[in-house]
Amino acid sequence: MSNWTKACNADDVDSEDVIPVAIDGHDYAVYRSPADDYFATDGLCTHEAFLLTDGLIMDNIIECPKHNGRFDYTTGEGQGAPICENLRTYPVKVEGGSVYIDLG
Amino acid sequence: MAATDSVERIVLVGAGECAARVARVLREQGFTGEIAMIGDEPHAPYERPPLSKAALVDDEISQVEVLSATRLAELGVELIAGTAVESLDRDRRLAVLSDREEVTYDRLLLATGARARTLPIAGGEFALTLRTIDDARALRSRLGPGRSVVVIGAGLIGLEVAASASQLGCDVAVLEAAPRALGRALPAEMADVLVKRHADEGVEVLCGVVPTDITRLGGRFAVGVGGFDKPITADVVIAGVGATPNVELAQASGLTCENGIAVDDRLRTDDPVIFAAGDCCSFPHPLYGGRRIRLESWRNAHDQAEVAAANMLGGDEQHSAVPWFWSDQYDFGLQHAGLADEAALSVVRDGGDGSQIRFALAPDGRLVAASGVGPGISTAKDIRLAEMLIAAGSRPDAETLADPSVSLKRLIKL
């Protein structure tokens, strides 16, 4: 079942950047790629539950600010130590200047 | 000289952070031979950093596993826990274990880590030390509201334990023999920020104070201090006075040791089939003029694991990662990249929220180190960018570094 929920405005996120979004007490991260595609993942690192959105973005990688664990934010895949568990990703659509994520 | 024979069996000595990472990388790189991991602690590999921080503040210390027994089994790694490697027969490529069993190897990794130094004073054995999860559990059971704690040594672990004990309601004092806290790890101004944070919590850090002896007084302890009329009494005494690399096995096997097991920039010992990585080894660092250093840091254990794994499988990778570590004390985070000792110029960037970053520039203008401290994680992104600038040998403009309105990302892109 899909459950499309508005996360933010499309222009709240700069190109090549990420913002934190809290919905019902859950932290999400919404990304905008250099090609202006949008992506969404869980907002907390799978290592020690730090907020990822203070981390650095390089290409399609978000790096956790705490111990530099890395994820591909387009797939959620962890990129080596200390990450053992992938990051959950969510489908995203942009309509009428708003970003919606499917919380499923 | 690299060995070129075929590799079917790899033995990892030590089941800590570094060995665990090596096991994972070996499989990621497609190694299908046997891997045996031999560790003298009766545990699967676990993370040490939480032991002085978040885990110590919990009622019960939980183990953050690096690789659980299940995961090790999935990876096809044989964990022999609670067993030490006692000697090596390098001619026959045999490791002899404490239970007399013999294990053969084509390549061997020494990832034996380091152990907490004990206090070399009379009664030094009364001071608890912290290296393992069992140490942490023993320490935790003695901490609690109203208990008085003396921490000897204002290094990173001493200060982290002091912060955690204070958060548990203990009454904490820290004694440091050197003129200032964190002398080995950080610039003075950074150390001051943390010492002030401790003072705000009522934790006094007394520097230039040399403990002379510890005596037991019933259930309590008296710490004699040079120049003080009276000893300081406490319910718990903890020593955070550094760590000693575990080199005895290497030494007894005739491998060169020099402030750690000496390896080259490929992490090879003088025996081409034996490698060493993590806290136990000293290595020449190409970013710092090939100077031989030894690091005790979690990231270094990971970074060296990648290189050692690749090279055990016949690769020729150089270890050149920028040294990096972090610390957490109360709500303050600290991150440090690089080595500052060749620095000529220090530049400060004020974060405005009580956080600051100090950059260290070498006489030729190269950025050689950066440390950030402050509430939360506010400086993390900049320290990461600084790390990239250090790795690239950049010579950033000092004014730009000092200007908080200019993103360091711009310097990377220039």
Ligand SMILES: Cc1cc2nc3c(=O)[nH]c(=O)nc-3n(C[C@H](O)[C@H](O)[C@H](O)COP(=O)(O)OP(=O)(O)OC[C@H]3O[C@@H](n4cnc5c(N)ncnc54)[C@H](O)[C@@H]3O)c2cc1C
């Ligand atoms: C309390 C604490 C807090 C820390 N906090 C931080 C931090 O905030 N940031 C940071 O960057 N770093 C931190 N560190 C450092 C970090 O944990 C180490 O750098 C890291 O664990 C090194 O990994 P290693 O595998 O080289 O050694 P270790 O993790 O020490 O593992 C080595 C293992 O080998 C075993 N061993 C030794 N000899 C033998 C033998 N002959 N046979 C079998 N087994 C043997 C040892 O018992 C040990 O289990 C901290 C360390 C401690 C103790």
Ligand code: FES
């Ligand atoms: S919390 Fe993200 S890497 Fe540790």
